[in-house]
Amino acid sequence: xxxxxxxxxxxxxxxxxxxxxxxxxxxxxxxxxxxxxxxxxxxxxxxxxxxxxxxxxxxxxxxxxxxxxxxxxxxxxxxxxxxxxxxx
Ligand code: SF4
Ligand code: SF4
Numbered sequence: 001x002x003x004x005x006x007x008x009x010x011x012x013x014x015x016x017x018x019x020x021x022x023x024x025x026x027x028x029x030x031x032x033x034x035x036x037x038x039x040x041x042x043x044x045x046x047x048x049x050x051x052x053x054x055x056x057x058x059x060x061x062x063x064x065x066x067x068x069x070x071x072x073x074x075x076x077x078x079x080x081x082x083x084x085x086x087x088x
């Protein structure tokens with residue numbers, strides 16, 4: 001199974017109400033609230049792209065964007081495409 005790689009956390013600061021749910025559910029402590037009570041990804045390098053934050057947010061204020069999403073599959077390390085054609 002391909003491992004998801006984080007591209008970014010898309011946070012809608014207008015929708016985030018600072019409820020802390022995503023902060024509590026994140027198993028890697030990636031998220032925190034800032035001084036305006038809006039969520040920020042303070043340790044994005046620790047994110048495992050489990051999407052719990054996205055799934056638990058009641059206001060759809062956070063989205064986990066990964067590099068494996070279908071609209072952006074330009075760079076893969078698995079370029080082993082076998083194109084040997086034997087037309088006899
Ligand atoms: S995707 Fe998972 S690890 Fe990453 S910030 Fe959200 S809850 Fe945390
Ligand atoms: S769960 Fe949603 S609304 Fe609550 S702090 Fe996180 S992003 Fe903001």
